[in-house]
Amino acid sequence: MAKIQPGLERISQLLRGVHFPWQSIHVAGTNGKGTICHYASSLISKKKSKLTSGAFTSPHLIDRWDCIKINNNPVDESIFRKIEQHYLDLNLKEGINASPFEILTATAFTIFNEERVRLAVVEVGMGGKLDATNILNNQAVCVIAKIARDHEGFLGNTLNDIALHKAGILRKNVPYLISPQNETNVKHVITEYGDQIGAIKTDNTVLPRSFYTSPGWQHASNQLRSMQQTNLLLAAVATIKAYESLTLRFTPTALTEDLYKISSPVNHSALNPGRLEEIKVQPVFGDPNGINTSKIKGRRIMVDGAHNPDAAKFLADHVNSVQRRKKRGEKRKTVIKPPRNGWRVTWVLAMTEGKDAEQYLSILLQPGDSVITTTFGPVDGMPWVKPMDPKKLLKIAQAVHPAITGMAMPRDGVLRALCAAKFLADPQGSIVLTGSLYLVGDFHRELRPRRAQDYMTAPEYEEDRKRFKAMLQTEEKRVRALFGNPHAQPSTQDSTIEESPFTPNTSPDLEQVDVDSEEQDPRQLERERWSNMQAELATIDNTLDAIAEEELNVLKKWAPQKDESRKEEEEKEKNGVEEKETSDEDEEHGKEQNESNEIEETDEQDMLTIQNEQAKQAESFHSPEMLEGLTMLDEKEPPKTHTTHEGDQGPVTRHQGLPEQLKMGNERT
Structure with a gap:
């Protein structure tokens, strides 16, 4: 079967005589x-019009048919x-030499005919x-998503060339x-x-301004980041235009209700697997003894199919502003703030050969950061797609950042x-799996039979749990051998390596890094230096918070006493004035001046009292080591209290009117 061969000749032969009675929302682009x-x-x-x-979409995530x-x-x-x-038989019989994607496309469009679909969403x-x-030839509306450099060998070396292909x-x-x-x-x-061809450019003006102040859109804009907000808005407008083409009504009010449901974190991950997807992995991070099985326990990892530099920018923006800055812990007393530079991330990476790694x-x-x-x-269906050699990819990563x-x-x-990432990652850091949608597909295929709620306890999964326990022990041993015990994470329940298909004696998987110990030592020292520095900064931040809280408590305690003192002085002043109404004006002025001086003296005494109390509090918090740490802190930039997300259109701001970054070309460019 042929590889990628752009052109419409072969698909035309496959679908000769086939008509498309349904209409389509046709979507092209690089990212999104x-x-x-x-x-x-x-x-x-979600509409109630009973519209089939x-x-x-492509590529498929788990099975070849899940893309239809x-x-x-x-x-x-x-x-x-x-x-x-x-279509496989037709391709062979007539010698069409169609590619797997062309066979898949013909299959999808014919299924739409068989199922009497009225409207279909089709991804290029x-x-x-x-x-x-x-x-x-049945488009109701066309959408051009974000365009970036990708597949240059087929589409051209400039953005303009690529854009013309998409158009x-x-x-x-x-x-x-x-x-x-x-x-x-x-x-x-x-x-x-x-x-030139007479297409009709449209934008988001089909939506009333009330749409942007509706609870549904406000919820969506709060839950989703800039690029995803834009993609959701494009989908909403495209859906409305498609319904108009079908002479069906799609009201903005009903639309906002659907937006609220779609944009919730749980639904977003379910609807967009492999796109900023947060998921728990029971076999790796779950409770090894089957305790607390009423809920799936264990840390979440992020899974994203970003596979080119433009998609990497979007993923990095999310990770840097959210994952690295998250506070850890569930209760107020146990909350741990991130260090100044954010939590370190452990990346699990695979990329397709030929990508700009x-x-x-x-x-x-x-x-x-850590990289595995x-x-x-x-x-399936794409035998020409090959992964990059992991050792080659690791060397590129180490060349980019020697400190990893x-x-x-x-x-x-x-x-x-x-399993290896579990023991290499910081206890508070994030684990992100990315680099290829094919890697994401493998992840979901391996995880799918192990997502049952009773996986950690049901007898039918016992053998699989044993295999994972052995795998975890093996990978823990390997990480410890390569890197020591950098994070002092607790080991598995039984540290003895069991004889199993995953043990060093029987598994060729255990060939590891082509890095000798001399090359490894400098990176380990650099990693430990970063870890110590971030721990020290986190300690200083927490100490400063404690000092501020103590000082605030002292001020709150002192303020009522000062108010009562002032009231007593004012009462005395009032009584004194009433008793001596016959005194001359100069004598009265003199008394008022004396009373004012007394109040000022009282204020000075109060201030001395609070300063003494603050000094005592400082003595309990400012050890010599802490003073040295605070000096270091003064020499650095003050801690950021918030992060600013830089989108492709500049810093993102939120307001009740039409979001600036979501205006879709009311003016001609």
């Missing part, structure tokens, strides 16, 4: 197009395989103009939307092409890599 499709599909499926809807959905649910496997086999595979999905999905007299996240020259290229990693990594490089297995700690996992096995 999948998210827009998931949002739009969810909005359509479809969705076709009917009413937002994966198509039945038997239906998929029946229609796919028809690559580019737009020559993509197999562009065989469609190829536009149609005459069909409305289209452009993401405001795009650069000005990109929007200009798309708009110019749209004008150096630029990608330079965006994500920070000094002191791994790989992914064969991609890293190790390579030469064979595929995402959960094994997470």
